[in-house]
Amino acid sequence: GNSVTQMEGPVTLSEEAFLTINCTYTATGYPSLFWYVQYPGEGLQLLLKATKADDKGSNKGFEATYRKETTSFHLEKGSVQVSDSAVYFCALRINSGNTPLVFGKGTRLSVIA
Amino acid sequence: DTEVTQTPKHLVMGMTNKKSLKCEQHMGHRAMYWYKQKAKKPPELMFVYSYEKLSINESVPSRFSPECPNSSLLNLHLHALQPEDSALYLCASSQVGTQQETQYFGPGTRLLVL
Numbered sequence: 001g002n003s004v005t006q007m008e009g010p011v012t013l014s015e016e017a018f019l020t021i022n023c024t025y026t027a028t029g030y031p032s033l034f035w036y037v038q039y040p041g042e043g044l045q046l047l048l049k050a051t052k053a054d055d056k057g058s059n060k061g062f063e064a065t066y067r068k069e070t071t072s073f074h075l076e077k078g079s080v081q082v083s084d085s086a087v088y089f090c091a092l093r094i095n096s097g098n099t100p101l102v103f104g105k106g107t108r109l110s111v112i113a
Numbered sequence: 114d115t116e117v118t119q120t121p122k123h124l125v126m127g128m129t130n131k132k133s134l135k136c137e138q139h140m141g142h143r144a145m146y147w148y149k150q151k152a153k154k155p156p157e158l159m160f161v162y163s164y165e166k167l168s169i170n171e172s173v174p175s176r177f178s179p180e181c182p183n184s185s186l187l188n189l190h191l192h193a194l195q196p197e198d199s200a201l202y203l204c205a206s207s208q209v210g211t212q213q214e215t216q217y218f219g220p221g222t223r224l225l226v227l
Contacts, residue, residue: 100158
């Protein structure tokens with residue numbers, strides 16, 4: 001089956017620290033990969049995506065590279081801010097545009113000043 | 114415009130009440146979704162509509178009844194809910210196209226069942 005595994009949180013970092021949130025996947029084909037962010041009390045927002053191997057998605061200083069050989073899509077940011085505190089979900093979708101997303105369990109990030 | 118709107122933002126209901134959640138998008142998307150999210154958990158899929166037809170029902174109890182009256186609107190009718198149904202209900206939409214399509218989420222309705 002299709003599944004996503006994320007590193008367990010919570011992750012607590014000081015402002016300006018380097019962030020990595022690990023994400024690996026299992027899929028029956030070649031999925032599209034997504035990172036969503038959920039700020040407290042809000043819905044999910046797309047952070048970035050990559051649709052084929054070696055693609056790099058980037059947005060707001062966050063990056064993730066689609067690695068087919070390691071079935072991974074790790075999220076990185078060079079210098080986190082307090083405003084990055086949120087829950088981050090890695091997700092995949094396979095087959096077509098109206099198939100649902102398969103989510104990882106989410107990683108809570110807290111950034112302290 | 115990449116906005117999905119949901120009303121109400123908060124809802125408190127008793128176990129005998131009937132209420133409806135509403136979702137709207139004007140992006141021309143023909144796939145719409147309902148998800149349920151419990152605290153500290155990822156969203157769980159409930160229903161998928163594709164071209165206004167129900168295409169996926171993830172064995173959701175019949176006290177939840179979805180409706181897609183047109184391509185922009187999605188409703189979730191609630192009746193005789195249980196306290197364990199208290200959660201954040203998220204609506205999403207996307208193009209049908211390919212698996213690359215982005216799914217856009219609304220802000221959610223936070224439901225409390227007493």
